[in-house]
Amino acid sequence: MMRPPASTEAASGATQRDGFASALLAWHDHHGRRNLPWQHPRSAYRVWVSEVMLQQTQVRTVVPYFERFMAALPTLASLAAAREDQVLALWSGLGYYSRARNLHCAARLCMARHAGALPRDAAALASLPGIGRSTAAAILALAHGQRQAILDGNVRRVLARWHGVEGWPGTAAIERQLWHLAESHTPTTRVADYTQAIMDLGATVCTRAHPRCASCPLAAGCQALRKDRVATLPTPRPRRSVPLRATTLLMLRDTAGRVLLERRPPVGVWARLWSLPETPQRLSDDTALAAYLRDHCGVTPGPTTRLPGFTHAFTHFRLQVAPIRCDDVRPLEHIAEHPVRRWCTPADWTAAALPAPVRRLLESLEEPPMSRTVFCVKLGHEAEGLAYAPWPGELGKRIYASVSRQAWQQWLAHQTMLINEHRLNPLDAATRSFIATEMENYFFGEGSVKPPGYTPE
Numbered sequence: 453m454m455r456p457p458a459s460t461e462a463a464s465g466a467t468q469r470d471g472f473a474s475a476l477l478a479w480h481d482h483h484g485r486r487n488l489p490w491q492h493p494r495s496a497y498r499v500w501v502s503e504v505m506l507q508q509t510q511v512r513t514v515v516p517y518f519e520r521f522m523a524a525l526p527t528l529a530s531l532a533a534a535r536e537d538q539v540l541a542l543w544s545g546l547g548y549y550s551r552a553r554n555l556h557c558a559a560r561l562c563m564a565r566h567a568g569a570l571p572r573d574a575a576a577l578a579s580l581p582g583i584g585r586s587t588a589a590a591i592l593a594l595a596h597g598q599r600q601a602i603l604d605g606n607v608r609r610v611l612a613r614w615h616g617v618e619g620w621p622g623t624a625a626i627e628r629q630l631w632h633l634a635e636s637h638t639p640t641t642r643v644a645d646y647t648q649a650i651m652d653l654g655a656t657v658c659t660r661a662h663p664r665c666a667s668c669p670l671a672a673g674c675q676a677l678r679k680d681r682v683a684t685l686p687t688p689r690p691r692r693s694v695p696l697r698a699t700t701l702l703m704l705r706d707t708a709g710r711v712l713l714e715r716r717p718p719v720g721v722w723a724r725l726w727s728l729p730e731t732p733q734r735l736s737d738d739t740a741l742a743a744y745l746r747d748h749c750g751v752t753p754g755p756t757t758r759l760p761g762f763t764h765a766f767t768h769f770r771l772q773v774a775p776i777r778c779d780d781v782r783p784l785e786h787i788a789e790h791p792v793r794r795w796c797t798p799a800d801w802t803a804a805a806l807p808a809p810v811r812r813l814l815e816s817l818e819e820p821p822m823s824r825t826v827f828c829v830k831l832g833h834e835a836e837g838l839a840y841a842p843w844p845g846e847l848g849k850r851i852y853a854s855v856s857r858q859a860w861q862q863w864l865a866h867q868t869m870l871i872n873e874h875r876l877n878p879l880d881a882a883t884r885s886f887i888a889t890e891m892e893n894y895f896f897g898e899g900s901v902k903p904p905g906y907t908p909e
């Protein structure tokens with residue numbers, strides 16, 4: 453029978469004898485998650501990538517990203533050899549891109565300093581970029597069965613509630629106390645199962661908003677439950693005022709349906725990702741906007757729409773975004789070779805590493821202003837057509853004339869798979885040529901259904 457600790461101080465000396473670990477392991481045997489993709493096989497590399505992806509992100513979101521990442525970069529050596537653009541593109545949509553950059557950098561350090569493998573020493577592992585004490589412990593416990601205590605967000609919550617720990621876990625003193633508790637509960641056997649179990653319990657039972665105490669294997673000894681403090685523990689971070697910044701994002705689309713993207717600087721928000729041209733200026737009237745576009749973006753504007761603004765939250769500030777959409781802009785200068793700017797088709801930007809709000813804005817561009825119907829060569833029946841030609845030249849016109857929105861979305865998913873599989877840079881000329889050939893085959897190849905009256909060019 454699990455005994456509740458008499459106090460937090462007493463609990464800090466808890467050992468496996470308190471039944472905490474055995475209750476968790478028994479629960480894990482029936483309810484633990486055993487079919488997560490990084491568990492088969494559970495190599496150090498796969499556990500590492502999954503742990504980094506799972507920071508700030510839920511399992512169901514991570515699974516498809518993890519599978520895509522592993523299909524493209526199955527080993528630490530392949531990750532080290534990859535271009536940063538490819539790693540960021542595989543990460544695109546997961547957010548917190550410094551995680552991807554650190555992963556890439558750590559893989560290269562492992563190749564240079566650790567004979568191409570993740571070190572098995574906790575201190576050496578924790579010193580790699582993006583791998584803190586808890587992530588290092590999780591890798592060693594899950595992949596090698598080493599007795600290492602973890603303290604991620606889920607574990608913090610379980611321990612703070614079970615022991616009734618008062619105080620925000622972000623302070624050094626409370627964090628020290630929680631580490632001590634985590635170490636005291638970690639068993640000497642079945643460490644990998646225990647580690648998975650406590651993570652799973654925090655993610656599925658002792659959740660932040662709706663803990664399921666009635667189904668919890670630790671309920672008998674839980675201080676928070678006993679004292680009716682479940683809703684108030686762990687103690688939340690003290691309120692602080694978060695600064696608000698403002699920016700204007702420019703969605704400049706030319707007559708071929710391409711949008712102008714530019715690469716962000718190497719430091720700061722969204723570092724090195726592709727994004728929309730941005731200005732802190734309000735540009736509230738069309739004259740100011742036209743002057744700005746001419747002087748800073750090298751284009752003359754066409755029809756302009758000021759879209760509804762939104763706020764995006766970062767860790768240390770909130771960004772108030774005012775998007776402006778300009779269609780049919782005309783470049784004043786040739787910027788195809790500009791080092792940080794590119795005109796991108798939907799195929800280009802779909803596969804590129806973009807911040808999530810920018811991707812959402814670009815996706816909104818694809819929504820057609822009015823519905824039109826085409827005979828879709830891929831689906832073999834009439835369906836809603838695209839709003840504009842999604843690729844330059846004759847191929848773009850053919851797609852516009854005879855490919856439905858549904859089939860185009862299917863192609864975009866296929867294209868992402870191709871780019872990952874062949875480790876391509878979506879923005880270079882060779883990739884565009886390869887993609888054009890694949891696209892033509894995909895829609896107009898041997899197996900496609902020809903529309904009525906179709907004659908090959």
Ligand code: SF4
Nearest residue numbers: 613658665668671674
């Ligand atoms: S009893 Fe409730 S609060 Fe306590 S550990 Fe279980 S789920 Fe969390």
